[in-house]
Amino acid sequence: MTPVQRPILVVAHTGRRDALEAAVAACAQLRAAGATPVIPADQGDDLRAFFPDHGGSLLTLGVDVQPEEVELVIVLGGDGTILRAAELVRGASTPLLGVNLGHVGFLAESERDSLSEAISRGLARDYVVEERMTLAVRVKQGEDVVYETWALNEATVEKASGERMLEVVIEVDGRPLSSFGCDGVVMSTPTGSTAYAFSGGGPIVWPTLDAMLLVPLSAHALFARPLVVGPESSLAVEVLARTSASGVLWCDGRRTRDLPPGARVVVRRSPVPVRLARLHEAPFTDRLVNKFQLPVTGWRGPVGRD
Numbered sequence: 001m002t003p004v005q006r007p008i009l010v011v012a013h014t015g016r017r018d019a020l021e022a023a024v025a026a027c028a029q030l031r032a033a034g035a036t037p038v039i040p041a042d043q044g045d046d047l048r049a050f051f052p053d054h055g056g057s058l059l060t061l062g063v064d065v066q067p068e069e070v071e072l073v074i075v076l077g078g079d080g081t082i083l084r085a086a087e088l089v090r091g092a093s094t095p096l097l098g099v100n101l102g103h104v105g106f107l108a109e110s111e112r113d114s115l116s117e118a119i120s121r122g123l124a125r126d127y128v129v130e131e132r133m134t135l136a137v138r139v140k141q142g143e144d145v146v147y148e149t150w151a152l153n154e155a156t157v158e159k160a161s162g163e164r165m166l167e168v169v170i171e172v173d174g175r176p177l178s179s180f181g182c183d184g185v186v187m188s189t190p191t192g193s194t195a196y197a198f199s200g201g202g203p204i205v206w207p208t209l210d211a212m213l214l215v216p217l218s219a220h221a222l223f224a225r226p227l228v229v230g231p232e233s234s235l236a237v238e239v240l241a242r243t244s245a246s247g248v249l250w251c252d253g254r255r256t257r258d259l260p261p262g263a264r265v266v267v268r269r270s271p272v273p274v275r276l277a278r279l280h281e282a283p284f285t286d287r288l289v290n291k292f293q294l295p296v297t298g299w300r301g302p303v304g305r306d
Contacts, residue, residue, distance in 0.1 A: 006035040007065045008122070009094070011085040013077035014046040019101050022076045022115055024051050027058065029119050038065045040088055061088060068092040072122050072277065076115075078102020079153075079195070083252045086152050086274045095129045097122050097277040104291050106194050109279050118279060127277040132191045133210060133231065136270035139249060139257055151251040152274050153192030155267050157237045157259065158184035158217075160246040167243045170214065171236040172229055180221035184247075185237045187267045188213040191274075194288075196253075202226040206284050212269065235267045 008030055012023035027037040027047075038059045039047050048058065059065050067089040075085045075098040082098045089096075099115050100108030110118040121127060137155045139147040159166035165181040188197035190205040193213055198204060202215035203226060210231035216224040229235065239247045239259050247259035259265065289296055 004036050004038075004059065004065055004069065006123075007038045007059065007070050008035050009038045009040070009061055009065075009070045009073040009085070009089070010047075011040060011073060011075045011077075011081060011088065012043065012047070013081045013101065014043050016077070016101065018112070019076050019081075020046065020050045022099065022101060022112065023047055025115060026074055026076065026119055027051060029116060030123070033120075033123050035071075035123060036065075038070060067094065070094045072097060074119060074122060075099065075108070076101055078105050079107045080253070082107045083152060083254060087252075087254060090150065091272060093275060095127070095275040095277040097127065097279075106287070106291055107191070107276065109277065121279055122277065127279050128281070130207075130276045130278050131273040132207060132276060133189050133273055134270040135187065135189060135212070135251075136268050137249070137251055138266045138268075139259065140264045140266065141260075141262065147249075147257045149251050149255045149257075150270050150272070151192070151255075152189065153195045153252050154186050154188040154197055155265065156184055156186045156196060156250045157239070157247050157265050158250060160248045160258065164245045165220070166245050166247050167240040168247075169238045169240060170216075171234075171238070172214075172227070173233050174236075177227075178221060178223050179240070180216065180219045180224055182216050182219040182221075182224070184217040186213070186215040186217065187235050187237070187265075188215065194291075197226075200226075203228065204288065208284070210269075212267065231269045233268075236264060238262075238264045 010026050013019040030037045041060050073085050073096045075082045098108035099110045135151040137149050167181050169179045170177050186197045190207045193205040197215045200215040200217045214227040241262040249257045
């Protein structure tokens with residue numbers, strides 16, 4: 001079989017017209033530069049319908065090209081689309097280059113009006129790869145491991161019923177810490193600290209820090225504060241069997257598993273990171289200010305040496 005010339009995966013939020021238009025432009029630019037656009041299997045019909053001139057020659061991930069063969073992933077959408085792209089190439093060392101078409105887009109590197117420049121720099125390999133830690137997630141029933149998955153942002157144990165509170169015990173490093181009723185518990189990476197954990201009142205953790213967060217959601221307890229632990233620690237949440245309430249596990253809002261009473265969710269650092277292609281070396285502080293539109297008017301900066 002003839003090797004594919006520079007296969008580059010294009011992942012778009014195909015439910016949005018602007019994302020489809022951006023995907024068409026990206027595929028055309030890649031082909032003009034001698035690279036080979038590759039698309040996810042479930043986006044084939046949408047993209048080919050939008051790309052009639054060359055749609056028939058687009059290759060399909062997992063059929064024509066395997067994830068480990070992909071040189072770069074160009075992601076067109078918000079953080080949810082980047083999370084999906086990370087899932088598609090999980091286990092490969094392929095970097096993801098995000099172009100934000102969503103709202104906040106913390107993981108994206110460029111905006112829509114910089115799409116052509118971002119692709120050109122991606123083709124020239126003019127980027128720095130930043131590794132983000134991920135979580136290894138395990139569900140146990142008794143001694144049996146019944147489910148294993150991973151997360152880039154967070155693993156969340158939530159109540160399965162809207163009207164019933166979930167009774168849980170949380171644990172750090174194999175030791176019980178507290179028990180309470182709640183709407184759920186978020187276990188997050190620093191990357192996820194600006195996502196669900198942030199909405200639940202957790203701290204923002206700089207992505208250069210290796211750590212894990214645990215954030216209770218609407219807990220009925222005096223001691224139910226967010227926790228930050230080291231990267232070698234383990235976190236666990238047990239759904240107490242003393243009540244009939246069930247829970248549900250969500251990882252990055254994409255992968256899910258029902259949690260009957262007695263189920264135990266254990267989270268540790270995964271040895272497999274997600275690799276992001278960075279075009280700019282702006283400090284994370286600037287990213288926070290820009291994405292959250294924080295008020296910094298009046299700042300004069302340091303005078304001399306602090």
